Amino acid sequence: MKIKFKLYATLQDKLPANAVDNAVEVDVDEQVTLFQLIDQFGVPRESAHLVLVNGTYFAAEQRAETGVLSDGDVVAIWPPVAGG
Template sequence: MKITFKLYATLQDLLPAGAVKNAIEIEVPEEVSLNDLIDRFQVPRELAHLVLVNGIFHCKEDRDKSGMLKNNDVLAIWPPVAGG
C-alpha cells in the first residue's frame, strides 16, 4: 500500500532523495508498524516526539502495533522543539 511519509524540522534531512516539501510517497506492507518506519528512515526514536497518522497522535506505547496504517494515510513526525 502507499502512504505519504513526512518529516519536519531537523528530521527532514532523513527523507530520501525525491522528497518534496518534507514529504514523500512510499510503498509499505500492510502489517508495518509506525516504529518500523521510524527505524527504516533512521529517525532516532527519542526524536520521534510527535507522531501523527492523518492528524491523530499516537503515543510511544502504540507505535509497535502493526496494521495502524491504511492505504493513502499520511504519517507525519516532528522532533521535540525548544522555546515557545
C-alpha cells in the first residue's frame, strides 16, 4: 500500500531530495509499524516526539504495533517543538 510520509522542522533534512512540501509517497507493507518507518528514514526514535497519523497522535507504545496504517494514510512527524 502507499502512504504519505512527512518530516518537519529539524527533521526535514532526513527526507529524500524528491520530497515536496515536506512529504514523500512510500510503498509499505500492510504490517509495517510506525517505528519501522521512523527507522527507515533515519530518524532517531527519541527525536520522533510528535507522531501523527491523519492528524491523530500515536504514543510511543503504539508505534511498535502492526496494522495501524491503511492505504492512503498520512504519517507526519516532528521533534519536540513549541511556539505561541
